Amino acid sequence: MLRLAAGLESASAGQVQAPALQVGGASDTAFVFQEPTLMPWASVFDNVWLPLRLQGSPRAEAAPLVRAVLARVGLADFEAAYPAQLSGGMKMRASIARALVTRPRVLLMDEPFAALDDITRQALNADLLDWWRSDGAMAALFVTHSVAEAVFLSQRVLVMAARPGRVVAELAIDAPYPRPAAWRHTPAFAEACRQLGESLAAAHASASAGAVR
Template sequence: MSVAELIDVEVAYGGRGALGPFSLALAAGEIVALVGPSGCGKSTALRLLAGLEAPQKGQVRRGARPGETAVVFQSPTLAPWLTARSNVALPLELSGVSKRDARERADAALARVGLSGREAARPAQLSGGMAMRVSLARALVTSPRLLLLDEPFAALDEITRRALADDVLALWRETGPATVFVTHSVEEAVYMASRVVVMSPGPGRILAELATPQSLPRPPGFRTTPQFRETVEQVSAALAQGMAAA
């Protein structure tokens, strides 16, 4: 039983094809990475899965109810006028959870991303990495069945990226939502995902699908193993082939 499924979907903006035909089925508890060049429709695929957009052709099947889907965007997308706690509590309050409960669950979610003590901070008082953690906490606070991450670390430095990647995997292990992770970075895709989907330049189609070695979350030193390097090479080769064909 899939949590969400795209079946032969196609999306065009102003007559120009952006995505598809494209199919993707998400099983419970897996992490799928979508990699591909800019403009290949990765983010569009994510919005279809979230139900924020409808395809012009094809079908979207969603097992998760609206409140059970969470999205993390490329920028933290926090409300500057709200504290970290209120930002995290927002999805709960919008769906009718009482203020007190929402606050308690928000504090717990902030603690899970290592931000205990910063509940009252405003986004402007946080570093880029911390703001992204608040954004993650906001996504996780509703215990989603479907977690969609749209290049969440693109604006961060390499050290912060790696730390956050491990954090996401650790958090994922707690509740195991089906996760789709959009990224430009092949290494990040192979590190984060159980399955890597390589997309062609827009309108994006699937060029290759590769299962990654080892179970999630990754053992220490996984990035230096030959299996990791080999998978990275395979994904890069598939990407390069797609670029050359376009």
């Protein structure tokens, strides 16, 4: 789905409509993957500079923007560090910084926090919302298997079923932003998680029934 949204693949049937991509197409899209995919031989600065370098931006010219983004994701003091010296959460912050430095209109995220411990994951959830809100013009499409993560981050959650891949349910999350960590402990959050969990269970049952046939 993310590859279709980014224009990297063509749909086998139907149409893909992505209004946020109409202006700049794939050049206005940034990807954050499940793994940080950092270059181990390059510093944090050079990893974040990479997409600008590929666009022809010299290091000195790109430095102010790179450092601003590193400060934004909490890595201002680690620009000279190498990936092997970073924790899992810090590596993912560097990966997100590399995406944000391009100033994308659309940010595509493929389960970026799945491998992190729950405390780090929740902290990055909160930070991601802050980065998204501070940008003001960026749309985000986030894939996750975590019910709580989907509810905490989203305005709109789409539930997909397999065989064939399709959207089977949609849930609107009406809670306003900003969403403090305490919101996770409210009845409204619990109810949204319950509804989403039921939709996921129904989607799984539908896919299992299709496999049996």
